[in-house]
Amino acid sequence: MFAVAAGVDDANRGTGCCQALAASETTVISIVWGWDYESYEKALAPGTHHLSIVPNTPIAAGKGVVVAENTHSLTDEEIVNFHSLFDPIALVEFLDTSMLYQAGTVTSCAPAYAAMFIEALSDAAVKHGIPRAAADRLVSAMVEGTGALQVETGKIPAAMKDAVCSPGGATIRGVEALELRGFRGDVMSTVDAVMGD
Numbered sequence: 001m002f003a004v005a006a007g008v009d010d011a012n013r014g015t016g017c018c019q020a021l022a023a024s025e026t027t028v029i030s031i032v033w034g035w036d037y038e039s040y041e042k043a044l045a046p047g048t049h050h051l052s053i054v055p056n057t058p059i060a061a062g063k064g065v066v067v068a069e070n071t072h073s074l075t076d077e078e079i080v081n082f083h084s085l086f087d088p089i090a091l092v093e094f095l096d097t098s099m100l101y102q103a104g105t106v107t108s109c110a111p112a113y114a115a116m117f118i119e120a121l122s123d124a125a126v127k128h129g130i131p132r133a134a135a136d137r138l139v140s141a142m143v144e145g146t147g148a149l150q151v152e153t154g155k156i157p158a159a160m161k162d163a164v165c166s167p168g169g170a171t172i173r174g175v176e177a178l179e180l181r182g183f184r185g186d187v188m189s190t191v192d193a194v195m196g197d
């Protein structure tokens, strides 16, 4: 099993790499952004077994996400091997081709946006006198824990937000500050921007 990795501008290099590998009957797992099943069917030698996936950087910490294309040419045994490789380090989700890169945006591009949120909140903590290293630790633990709480309880994020906001309390003032600056619209616009909508 072999993973082909290349940025968007390197897609042709990725294809050349795949063609060389196909001759050795290698199973190709592609992480080339935008290259789905049909792209590889056109580019690879007929009969090559291939699967397109979108992984993300938190895999390096064993807490990743892999979006995988429902349409592929791997055998059942190869899919079992694929799961044995990735299940220990990532949530693996198979989706139809029409959703692959939209889902990939919120899992694979969004670590950049999440890091920007962490950086900004950490900046705010530093502005208010918290040392940088402590600020980074605290904010990252908060983000990880909030995600874990959502997964564990299955609560909708709106209910989790409401649970923190006491009437007339502190948190709702921060919620208003975010709403006044269009926080949620800004976050939603990222997928449009990535997908070119």
Ligand SMILES: O=C(O)[C@@H]1CCC=N1
Residues within 6 Å of the ligand: 007, 008, 033, 108, 109
């Ligand atoms: O920004 C990029 O080109 C790649 C695609 C998905 C994550 N990073």
